[in-house]
Amino acid sequence: MAANGHADAAADARNDAGAYLISGRIDRLPLTRVHWELAILVEITWGFIIVDTDGIGARLYPFVWRPLGLISNTQYAVIQALQVGLGVLLGTYLMSFVADKYGRRPAILLSTALAGICLCPFAFVTDFVPLVLFSVLSTLGVGGIVATHAVYLSEMTSHSVRNKTMLTSQASTAIVGVFIALAASKMMPKEFGLWREFVWLGVVIQVFILLPLLYFRLPESPRWLEAHGRHDEADSVLRKLERRIAAITGPLPPADPTPRVVGRAAKGQLLEIITNPEYRGRSILILVCWLLAYPGIVYGPGAFLLVYMVDHGWEGEHVFQLSMFASMVTFCAFMFNAWLGERVERKDVLFVAAVLFSVAWAIMWISPTVPGFIIGVCMYRIGTSLFLFNLYNYTAIAFPTRIRSVAFAWTDGLGHLGAWAGVTSLGPLYGIGPNHLGWIAFIVIPGALLPGILIKLFGIKQSQRVLEEVAK
Numbered sequence: 001m002a003a004n005g006h007a008d009a010a011a012d013a014r015n016d017a018g019a020y021l022i023s024g025r026i027d028r029l030p031l032t033r034v035h036w037e038l039a040i041l042v043e044i045t046w047g048f049i050i051v052d053t054d055g056i057g058a059r060l061y062p063f064v065w066r067p068l069g070l071i072s073n074t075q076y077a078v079i080q081a082l083q084v085g086l087g088v089l090l091g092t093y094l095m096s097f098v099a100d101k102y103g104r105r106p107a108i109l110l111s112t113a114l115a116g117i118c119l120c121p122f123a124f125v126t127d128f129v130p131l132v133l134f135s136v137l138s139t140l141g142v143g144g145i146v147a148t149h150a151v152y153l154s155e156m157t158s159h160s161v162r163n164k165t166m167l168t169s170q171a172s173t174a175i176v177g178v179f180i181a182l183a184a185s186k187m188m189p190k191e192f193g194l195w196r197e198f199v200w201l202g203v204v205i206q207v208f209i210l211l212p213l214l215y216f217r218l219p220e221s222p223r224w225l226e227a228h229g230r231h232d233e234a235d236s237v238l239r240k241l242e243r244r245i246a247a248i249t250g251p252l253p254p255a256d257p258t259p260r261v262v263g264r265a266a267k268g269q270l271l272e273i274i275t276n277p278e279y280r281g282r283s284i285l286i287l288v289c290w291l292l293a294y295p296g297i298v299y300g301p302g303a304f305l306l307v308y309m310v311d312h313g314w315e316g317e318h319v320f321q322l323s324m325f326a327s328m329v330t331f332c333a334f335m336f337n338a339w340l341g342e343r344v345e346r347k348d349v350l351f352v353a354a355v356l357f358s359v360a361w362a363i364m365w366i367s368p369t370v371p372g373f374i375i376g377v378c379m380y381r382i383g384t385s386l387f388l389f390n391l392y393n394y395t396a397i398a399f400p401t402r403i404r405s406v407a408f409a410w411t412d413g414l415g416h417l418g419a420w421a422g423v424t425s426l427g428p429l430y431g432i433g434p435n436h437l438g439w440i441a442f443i444v445i446p447g448a449l450l451p452g453i454l455i456k457l458f459g460i461k462q463s464q465r466v467l468e469e470v471a472k
Contacts, residue, residue, distance in 0.1 A: 022226040022234050024255040025242070027158035027466060031165065032248045034241060039153055039169030041217060042108065045210050046149045047176030049115040052202040054142045055302060056122050057083055057135060062306045063188045063316050064195050070126045077303070077427025079128075083135040084299045085420020089413055090136070091143020096409030098144075104152040104221045104405075109214055111144025116206030123199040143416070147409050150389075150396040155223040155404075159466045163393070164341045170389045171334030177327035185320030223467075227401040273399075273407050282398050283411050285458050289391065289451040290415025295422020296447010297357050297387050301380055303426050304439060312368045322374060326381040333382040337390075346394045347459035350387055354452025357383030358444045365440050387452070394455070397462050422447070 029035075057080050065071040071079070091111070099107035118138040125131055150166070157165045183201060187194035219241065225234035246252050273279045309319050337349060360379035363372050392412075399407035422442075432438030 021255055022222045022231075022238060023467065025238055026156070026222065027160075028253050028255045029158060029242070029245055030249050030252075031157075031161045032245050034244045034248070035157060035161075035165055036169065038156060038218065039165050040172050041210075041213060042149050042152060043169045043172050044176060045108070045112055045206075045214060046145050046170075047173035048180075048202065048206055048210060049112065049142055049145045051173065051177050051180050053115045053119045053138055053206070054084065054088075056119065056138070056199065056202075057131075058302050058306060059184060059188060059198075060122065060195065062310050065126065066307075068126075071128060071131070073307075073430070074427045075128050077424055079131055079135045080299075080303050080426075081420050081423035082132055083139050084294070084303075084423055085416050085418075087136040087139030088143040088146065089416040089420070091140035092147045092409050092413035092416065093143075094140065095144030096147045096405045096413065099148050099151065099224075099405040104148055104155070104224055105218055107144060107148045107405075108152065108218065109211065111141040111148065112206055112211045112214060113141070114144065115139075115141025116203050116211065119199060119203050119206070123196045123203075143413070146392075146412060147405065150392040151404050151408055152221055154393065154396040154467065155221040155401060160342070162342075162397075162467070163346075163463070164338050166393050167334055167338035167389065171331050171338065173389075174327045174331035174334060174385065177330070178324045181320045181323035181327060185317050185324070188316055188320065223401045272403055273410055279399065279403070279407070282460065283407060285454065286391075286395050286398065286411040287414055289455050290395075290412050291418035292446055292451040293387065293391065293448070294415050294419035295426070296443045296451070297354060297384050299419050299423055300426060300439075300443030300447050301361070301384065303423050304430050304436075305377075307430070308364075308368075308436060309373060312373075314373070322377055325374075326378045329378045330381045330385050333386060334389075337386055342463040345459075345461055345463050346390045347455045347461075349390045350394070350459075351452045351456035353383045353387035353390065354448045355383075356380075357387065357448045361440050361444050365435055365437065368435065383448070387448075391455070394459070394462065397467060398460065401467075 057076070061071060061076045061080075065076065066073075091114070095107045095111055098110060115138070118134065118141065121130070121134040122138070125134060153166050153169070154162065180202075183198060187198040187201075219237050220233070222234040222238040222241075225231070225237065242252060273283050306319055310316075340349075357380050360376045360383060363379070364376035366372070395408055395411055396404060426439055426442070429438040429442050430436050433441070
């Protein structure tokens, strides 16, 4: 009763405009298994959609399409570019519209459904033209989860535990990577002949397991409800969360009574991003980083890594075993980054991750041996994963709630144009220079080091700052 009394008293507190003090109430909530459930569920969903759906072409090409002579190297580059470029771009803008107009929760649910259902055709389609079509359709859900997962989690956590909660839960994606690599190692190599079953496994997990869990366990973001003037609904959702947390911790601390400027969501969010000098500067920097990073540190390695390893004598089973090991190492790196929490600026982590990635590929180019690949793959996976998720989180936190989803789509979404153009060029670049130096130099210099340096020099400070203060 006492716990509920504290929650109700905080819920009744209003600012001068009559709005519930939603952000202050969220920021006073202690970190409990309630937060962990929401965060891990969202990030496991991200993991299966990105690692499985978004990476399906990269797995099928070296072990199914190329050995059977179904797809050429250039055709594969086109398919991969459309998958990570056009499909994700369309999905990002479509779901950002849904997330802004109808809520973060519907956008996440629709993204999961699209990613799982549109994965089905890869189990039986092997012709180039239909694969081009399905490569775009399959990644609509990918773009959706990209545009919503960090936005949702940033709004559900307080500034004191945001980095810890987000990065720890995002470490679960490495565990997903272990699971998928284990399944691939047992099903993908030609001697097993279970590649269709591997595709169907991803469909079952996304559509019949994750989607129902999200539907029943994921609440709407109270911050989004408040920004859309739905104060009573925001209060109702937050009361339920407060009751669940108070049942674990006892009486909750009082909410900060200081009014925080939330801003009412309205039409013209994109115009505000363009016309507001502060948001315009932030969005241009982030957009440039995404444009460079997507064809580089993010998608550039995965497009041809398996082909590169096979060309150097690796068998499919050993490739996926190394992938499992690298995923476990990456999990430890996530946990270390989460332990650092708000003590280190995200822009500094981004720079270090870019340097680590570059060193890893220098090792694999100079020494494409078994030890070189083991060291290089583990290092590059750490660099890519920490860079990607920290830039996700940096982007989401850089803008206020009323324009957060649109700003994320504007920067991250347009960034996939870089993936579209850049990954298309990776096919020809893979054949240039000694030991595929054209490809490796592209993903390292403009694709990793340049965005890392830009964000380090010109990025904003975010650590230990309330969300509404960073993104006011």
